[in-house]
Amino acid sequence: MKKSIKPGTLAFPTPVWCVGSYDGDGxxxxxxxxxxxxxxxxxxxxxxxxxKATYTYQSILDRGxxxxxxxxxxxxxxxxxxxxxxxxxxxxFVVTGLTPVRSDLVDAPYVEEFPVIFECKLIQTxxxxxxxxxxxxxxxxxxxxxxxxxxxxxxxxxxxSFVFAPSNKDYRAIGDVVGxxxxxxxxxxx
Amino acid sequence: MKKSIKPGTLAFPTPVWCVGSYDGDGxxxxxxxxxxxxxxxxxxxxxxxxxKATYTYQSILDRGxxxxxxxxxxxxxxxxxxxxxxxxxxxxFVVTGLTPVRSDLVDAPYVEEFPVIFECKLIQTxxxxxxxxxxxxxxxxxxxxxxxxxxxxxxxxxxxSFVFAPSNKDYRAIGDVVGxxxxxxxxxxx
Numbered sequence: 001m002k003k004s005i006k007p008g009t010l011a012f013p014t015p016v017w018c019v020g021s022y023d024g025d026g027x028x029x030x031x032x033x034x035x036x037x038x039x040x041x042x043x044x045x046x047x048x049x050x051x052k053a054t055y056t057y058q059s060i061l062d063r064g065x066x067x068x069x070x071x072x073x074x075x076x077x078x079x080x081x082x083x084x085x086x087x088x089x090x091x092x093f094v095v096t097g098l099t100p101v102r103s104d105l106v107d108a109p110y111v112e113e114f115p116v117i118f119e120c121k122l123i124q125t126x127x128x129x130x131x132x133x134x135x136x137x138x139x140x141x142x143x144x145x146x147x148x149x150x151x152x153x154x155x156x157x158x159x160x161s162f163v164f165a166p167s168n169k170d171y172r173a174i175g176d177v178v179g180x181x182x183x184x185x186x187x188x189x190x
Numbered sequence: 191m192k193k194s195i196k197p198g199t200l201a202f203p204t205p206v207w208c209v210g211s212y213d214g215d216g217x218x219x220x221x222x223x224x225x226x227x228x229x230x231x232x233x234x235x236x237x238x239x240x241x242k243a244t245y246t247y248q249s250i251l252d253r254g255x256x257x258x259x260x261x262x263x264x265x266x267x268x269x270x271x272x273x274x275x276x277x278x279x280x281x282x283f284v285v286t287g288l289t290p291v292r293s294d295l296v297d298a299p300y301v302e303e304f305p306v307i308f309e310c311k312l313i314q315t316x317x318x319x320x321x322x323x324x325x326x327x328x329x330x331x332x333x334x335x336x337x338x339x340x341x342x343x344x345x346x347x348x349x350x351s352f353v354f355a356p357s358n359k360d361y362r363a364i365g366d367v368v369g370x371x372x373x374x375x376x377x378x379x380x
Contacts (some may be wrong), residue, residue: 002307005331005342009228011236011258011308012346013205013353013364037227038199038356039239040318046201047237047323049229068201073368081375095378117192118201126316128230128325133237135318141195149357152195156202156355162368163203163353165346166228167339169372174203175365178263178352182359185271188285 013163016171018082019048020067020109021059028100028109029087031056032079034164035131044138046118049131055087060134064122065106069114072160076171105140115159117142203353206361208272209238210257210299211249218290218299219277221246222269224354234328236308239321245277250324254312255296259304262350266361295330305349307332
């Protein structure tokens, strides 16, 4: 039996993505967002949604660039902190001791300690209401060598990434393999 | 040591969302997408990206509506199949034996057997290239009563949802709790 729930931002699971940018003084900043995703394959692009009130908002517009650093489970406290504090009055890299690295492809920093990095060039800004959606072309991906498979692809198990559960307000590890993409469903095709 | 990887749609994890719509003849259809997410909190909205070549694409434009049904692990084969077959020449509900239910709020069907449903009214269409992004206001949420907590919120553990790992091309269950949102990071705030 289904019950109706008041509309809210409860769709799950959501990613935990740390968005890196430089402010007007060139100070590296990073904020965590849960509202984003891949949005197009040509050009290869992803989207992150931010409120105008965030410090990162203006930085992305000014520099036309951002990165997405995907944290591993061991950095869950740092990732949570990146969503709690504001770069306006804090240097979140200094506070956490993590290392900002300037991307060689876009005008934005990424988090060296996180295993998977997407370097994005802002290509479109969509005003939605309280949030603004930044659409960024992925011009580069960087990953720790020790999480790559023999074809050079990043393995999710080794990246140890995690998700956010909006209604529970907690972070969850990625669990066991439960099916194969483009394969498990073939049993319905005769 | 970080290694550069050719840009691709590798950001993870991605959701596994089944998008419901009616075609021109009123036949219910459902397709699985991995590229979407919550995008705004006021109006509360989510986005799904589709190629123009999909059968669902025109249905969403014609009806101005779609649903997102979030499957539980026991339906991983059905969800995978919904991404393999096309509604153009198949009735995916008949093939899988799952039940289409007409939303009472938007002109689109959802999957009765899946525990969490979002009912969306199309409010914006963003052309990105190969993919088109549909932005839908969430006008209703429905969830199985047995997955709700005492406050009436859907619990991710009980929903038994799962994610897709793009580089591994497999589906993963949601794992253990590894941190608390808006709390784990407080240790960095003095």
